[in-house]
Each structure stands twice: as C-alpha cells, then as structure tokens.
Amino acid sequence: MVLPVNGTREALFALAQAVVDRSAARPRVLMPNPFYQIYEGAALLAGAEPVFLNTTRDSGYLPDFDRVPETVWDDCQLLYLCSPGNPTGTVLDIPTLQRLIELAERHDFIIAADECYSEIYSDETAPPPGLLQAAAAMGRADYRRCVVFHSLSKRSNLPGLRSGFVAGDPQVLQAFFRYRTYHGCAMPPATQAASRLAWQDEVHVRDNRELYRQKFTAVTDILQPVIDVAPPQAGFYLWPRTPIADTDFARGLFAEEHVTVLPGSFLSRDTDSGNPGADHVRMALVAPLEDCIEAARRIRNYIERINA
C-alpha cells in the first residue's frame, strides 16, 4: 500500500500512464484549474483529454464538482485533486472527499490526491484532512480507487532531496509499480536514510509551520491596505487578484522592484467560462522572513504607484 518515489512529480506523471486506458472511447482526466502543470502533461501523454474544473473566487477557490455533467464523470478515468491547493491554499473537507469516493465508485475512476502541502497549515489544531482518512472513515480499509502523494519537499523544505511516497489502493499501486520498473529507479540508500530521519521528526515541521504563520502575518499586514489578500488555509502561497492584467503586473513588479511573482494565467487554461488564473498572481513565501517582508514592502510600493 506504500511505495517510496523520487519526488511526487514523477509519481503524479507516472500514475496516469499506468492507469489510463487509452483504448476507451473518450478517456478523460479531470483536474483543478489552475493546477500543478504535471497533471495536464500526464493526461495528454497518457492519451486522455484533460478536463479543467475551475476554482474561482465564486466557488471559494474549490473545484465546482456539481457542474461536472454525468457524461463527463462516465468518461473520467482519473481525477487529480490538490488539497491543500497550489496555488489557492484551499482545503477539501471530509464530506467532499467522501462524495468524490462515491462518485469514483459509481463512475469507475481513480482519485489521485496530491497532498504534498498537507503539513503546511495555519491552524495547529486543524490539519487538513486526507483522502485515505476520508476513505477509512467510510470503512474502506482497502482504500479502493484512492491514491495519495506525499513529499518531503514542502514539509521538510527538502525539494532537492527528491523524496516522497505514494500510498493507497494496492491494485492501483501494483500497476503503478510495474510501470515504474521501466522509467523509475529505486531511491538511493543515502536518500532513504535521510528521508527516514526527516519523516520521523515532527519538531522541524512544526517550526516550519510557525515560520510560515509569521511570514503570512507580516506580509498580509503590509499588503492589506493596498490589495485584497488573506492568509490561506494551508500551503505557502498567497493568491491575490491584481489591479491590472496578471502578466503586466508580474513584468512590471520585476522590472521596477526586482520581485518575482508568477502570473496566474501561467498556471491555468482558458475554458468556456474564462481563465480562472487571469488577474491573479501567485506569491510564494519561501524566502526567509526578512526577505518576505522586504518583498512585501516593494510590492506595496508598486501597487501604490499603479493605483496613484
């Protein structure tokens, strides 16, 4: 039920290759929009059509599952979830996860829950729930159709180590394992040893969360007078709306203040109801506290000049 992987990026990609049946009439892979780029590439290279579920301010920055037509659920072979979300920081609750597990059963698809931000959250007493937790609470000890992805990259600030794991439905993991024997390789022993230490220690993870809280408080205090922005439920991004087009905002901010943010439209696709990333930027609070404060001051100066 558990397999180590050399980072979750490769695993998120490989899972689609292992489980999508490209001989189906219309294989579809559903994912949030905006999204972590790997989901889309994985779907396309597995021969499936990516279907984008917009997460907007109106939907509380959650995918609106109610708007998915029955026929699309019927064609769905794989659903990517990202909770806590990159870039929105929103969290799917247990009832929603359980509803999705029921939908997966009814329409015969697999849920790939990317939970790599699950240990960066604001309320120490309320960690984000996970898909396997939701399945277990329904009495599903076999975690049928459910697979989760966890990483040391965020919780332990170890993106360079390339270490994570995949856990869930043993039948799905069997197919994934077989696929992985061709493109992946075993985790090097030194990485295994370092990973074991990192997973066993929670003190640095709590300290890390506390540091993010300090950064979110300091940065949002500086920015709130000029922009509508609030600390997220989880994750380490701010996802504010921009007063001008997101690409212009990012380019101007870099040119004038030497601060890099990611235009939201680079993280999302156009849909019939627009591009949900447009006029947003993603600000990653991964730099040291002092640098985040300095960046926030510069962003504020920049916005004040735009608004003047």
Ligand SMILES: Cc1ncc(COP(=O)(O)O)c(C=O)c1O
């Ligand atoms: C949503 C999401 N999933 C997965 C990853 C991949 O992380 P890693 O491959 O380092 O485990 C990232 C990295 O930025 C991410 O933002």
